[in-house]
Amino acid sequence: RKEVEQDPGPFNVPEGATVAFNCTYSNSASQSFFWYRQDCRKEPKLLMSVYSSGNEDGRFTAQLNRASQYISLLIRDSKLSDSATYLCVVNGDGNNRKLIWGLGTSLAVNP
Amino acid sequence: GAGVSQSPSNKVTEKGKDVELRCDPISGHTALYWYRQSLGQGLEFLIYFQGNSAPDKSGLPSDRFSAERTGGSVSTLTIQRTQQEDSAVYLCASSLTRMQFFGPGTRLTVL
Numbered sequence: 001r002k003e004v005e006q007d008p009g010p011f012n013v014p015e016g017a018t019v020a021f022n023c024t025y026s027n028s029a030s031q032s033f034f035w036y037r038q039d040c041r042k043e044p045k046l047l048m049s050v051y052s053s054g055n056e057d058g059r060f061t062a063q064l065n066r067a068s069q070y071i072s073l074l075i076r077d078s079k080l081s082d083s084a085t086y087l088c089v090v091n092g093d094g095n096n097r098k099l100i101w102g103l104g105t106s107l108a109v110n111p
Numbered sequence: 112g113a114g115v116s117q118s119p120s121n122k123v124t125e126k127g128k129d130v131e132l133r134c135d136p137i138s139g140h141t142a143l144y145w146y147r148q149s150l151g152q153g154l155e156f157l158i159y160f161q162g163n164s165a166p167d168k169s170g171l172p173s174d175r176f177s178a179e180r181t182g183g184s185v186s187t188l189t190i191q192r193t194q195q196e197d198s199a200v201y202l203c204a205s206s207l208t209r210m211q212f213f214g215p216g217t218r219l220t221v222l
Contacts, residue, residue: 032209034209034210042215043202043213043214043215043216044154044202044213045213046210046211046212049210087153087154091209097142097159097161097206097208097209098144098156098159098167099144099209099211101153101154101156102153103152103153104153
């Protein structure tokens, strides 16, 4: 089993749609969770951290389910500019700052 | 407020030549990471520096790859006797906590 697994997609959705991505991780000792976004031929950029209680940033909501070892990202009212690859990122165990990166989920928002 | 910078932005070299890629992390960030990304692929971890600790070199693909970090700041990734399969974007990231911030990358092409 891969340490971090994501559905590669692509997800094709119309503008204004709500779309959700899930990501599973294998290390139950992981403590830090992030979503990054990567545009084509650009570097990854931090989208949001994922907190235990779930957190929201505008149209984006992230949730963590420790029991089932997955995190999710929900995008509401999707915009054309949301088209990108969304990377799920999890730290190793303990205080390890080394992050384990998923291969990403591709999202295309269509007019 | 400078972010992570990398140089050169593009490097074209001939098979068998050595190359050096440079990364200037965000000032004060104690951790520095090197990744590479081939076209359409995920991030491949190469090496990780954390303060004065011995670097985690577990991702280096062969002994042709080496990296150093001088004075806890600037880092140089060296690839000796480059091969065509080394062609990729080499990304550097730095962090103070677990959130990593990326530079724009160096696109390496080995002819």
